[in-house]
Amino acid sequence: MQDQEIIKWNITESKRRIRQEIKADNLIMFFTRVAEDLRKYKNPNFYGRVKEIFILLYPYSNIFNTKEIFIELKKSNLISKDGLRLDNQEVAYLKNFLKELDEDCKLEKQVSKNKIEVILKKLIEKYLPNSDKLIETYILGKLISSVGGIKKIYKMPSSTIQLIGAEKALFRHISNKKPAPKYGLIYYSEKIKKAQNKGKTARQLANKLSIALRVDYFQNFAQ
Amino acid sequence: MTNKKQTEWSPYKSKWKTAEEKNLDVGIENKDNILYLGASSGTTVGYISKLTLGLIFAVENSPKMAISLVKLAEKSKNIAPIFSDARDTKHLKKSMFNKKINILFQDIPSTDQVEILVNASKLVNKECKILFSLKTQSISQQNPKKTLEEVKSKLEKYFNIIKFKDLEPFHKKHYFFVLRKKT
Numbered sequence: 001m002q003d004q005e006i007i008k009w010n011i012t013e014s015k016r017r018i019r020q021e022i023k024a025d026n027l028i029m030f031f032t033r034v035a036e037d038l039r040k041y042k043n044p045n046f047y048g049r050v051k052e053i054f055i056l057l058y059p060y061s062n063i064f065n066t067k068e069i070f071i072e073l074k075k076s077n078l079i080s081k082d083g084l085r086l087d088n089q090e091v092a093y094l095k096n097f098l099k100e101l102d103e104d105c106k107l108e109k110q111v112s113k114n115k116i117e118v119i120l121k122k123l124i125e126k127y128l129p130n131s132d133k134l135i136e137t138y139i140l141g142k143l144i145s146s147v148g149g150i151k152k153i154y155k156m157p158s159s160t161i162q163l164i165g166a167e168k169a170l171f172r173h174i175s176n177k178k179p180a181p182k183y184g185l186i187y188y189s190e191k192i193k194k195a196q197n198k199g200k201t202a203r204q205l206a207n208k209l210s211i212a213l214r215v216d217y218f219q220n221f222a223q
Numbered sequence: 224m225t226n227k228k229q230t231e232w233s234p235y236k237s238k239w240k241t242a243e244e245k246n247l248d249v250g251i252e253n254k255d256n257i258l259y260l261g262a263s264s265g266t267t268v269g270y271i272s273k274l275t276l277g278l279i280f281a282v283e284n285s286p287k288m289a290i291s292l293v294k295l296a297e298k299s300k301n302i303a304p305i306f307s308d309a310r311d312t313k314h315l316k317k318s319m320f321n322k323k324i325n326i327l328f329q330d331i332p333s334t335d336q337v338e339i340l341v342n343a344s345k346l347v348n349k350e351c352k353i354l355f356s357l358k359t360q361s362i363s364q365q366n367p368k369k370t371l372e373e374v375k376s377k378l379e380k381y382f383n384i385i386k387f388k389d390l391e392p393f394h395k396k397h398y399f400f401v402l403r404k405k406t
Contacts (some may be wrong), residue, residue: 001320003278009294010280010318014293021286035388059290060297206344 015082018059022084023221024127025150026056032118032141034097038113045105053094057083070105074098093119127220130212134205135189143185154217162186162206162212230266234393237267238330238356241393247386247401249354251275255325258282260309260343261332264291265302272299280319284308309339316346323348330356337377344381344404353382353402360396367396381405 001010011193030053037044047066054061056070057080063069078091084096097119098110121137128150131140141166147153153161163170165184175186186192195201234241242249251257251274262268262281265288272279281296282305283289289306294300296302307314324347329340340355347353359370378384383403390397 006320014304017306018286075271
């Protein structure tokens with residue numbers, strides 16, 4: 001084979017293989033971060049989030065200015081050859097989100113916070129049904145987005161999942177002889193708020209959650 | 224992913240340039256084909272591609288870096304990007320189409336760096352120059368000279384060690400080997 005043909009074959013083969021790696025948990029992480037922005041800050045603008053979703057859908061583009069990206073994304077029909085694959089329903093969710101952004105890329109806070117949490121709940125019911133029964137949607141989204149995807153969290157032992165979010169206390173315990181932490185982000189779920197013995201419940205919840213995440217990964221995300 | 228400006232080829236970032244500053248023979252002939260394991264975003268690969276007319280096969284495992292590599296390959300004329308694990312020699316052999324490789328370069332920070340090198344060296348023949356950058360901290364946190372002795376004894380079963388040096392002051396606890404296959 002000639003040199004130029006070898007290069008072309010490798011480029012198309014790499015693009016095909018990269019496309020299999022970008023999966024639906026990126027969409028869950030995107031909506032979790034939008035919901036977190038709406039909870040934390042007073043009047044946030046979403047230029048950064050719009051750029052994230054543009055790079056997921058069209059990773060090989062050459063547009064770098066954020067305002068141009070915003071205009072491009074509103075016009076396009078969200079079907080991508082090289083990036084994330086979306087169903088018809090998911091395209092509808094994204095278009096609803098993009099319609100409500102005004103010219104400064106901001107959202108009206110009261111109305112949109114509920115809408116985004118409803119979208120997040122539907123996505124998690126579709127892709128992570130077993131983990132959805134154990135813990136709330138917002139906390140599950142934050143767990144996955146703080147680790148960086150479901151491909152990294154399903155391998156972790158349950159004691160790591162119990163302590164996600166408490167890394168400062170954990171390393172203080174390891175190096176400075178302070179007492180060990182018992183819970184991290186899991187502390188904010190309803191089961192632990194109502195329980196009498198919080199440390200024991202946190203351990204039991206993390207044990208069952210790690211099994212549920214592995215079942216969900218092998219049903220919906222693995223080949 | 225922003226628009227990258229043309230930066231200087233700095234020895235503080237690129238291991239190939241550090242080896243050149245330390246007078247290890249990393250010279251490239253005019254028609255060399257190169258197999259580069261651990262290409263990441265492609266900064267060093269971009270500089271090397273201007274020094275030769277042959278092909279460069281750049282291997283990278285992570286999707287975000289590989290997207291930058293594919294963008295670079297579409298602009299330049301002799302880079303072939305390969306998105307796969309460097310341990311997967313079947314796929315590498317399939318993507319190279321029996322081209323003769325003159326230089327093999329590896330810069331992968333992981334615990335089994337030496338095993339990856341031994342596996343990948345089955346794809347090249349005896350005349351190929353092998354350049355290996357060793358990061359001792361990813362193998363073990365003990366004294367780096369002790370790790371160096373262990374690695375040398377493993378390498379001497381399969382390769383002839385022509386030269387090695389440490390990469391001070393540009394990179395700490397790193398060593399660079401120039402090797403040839405024995406059989």
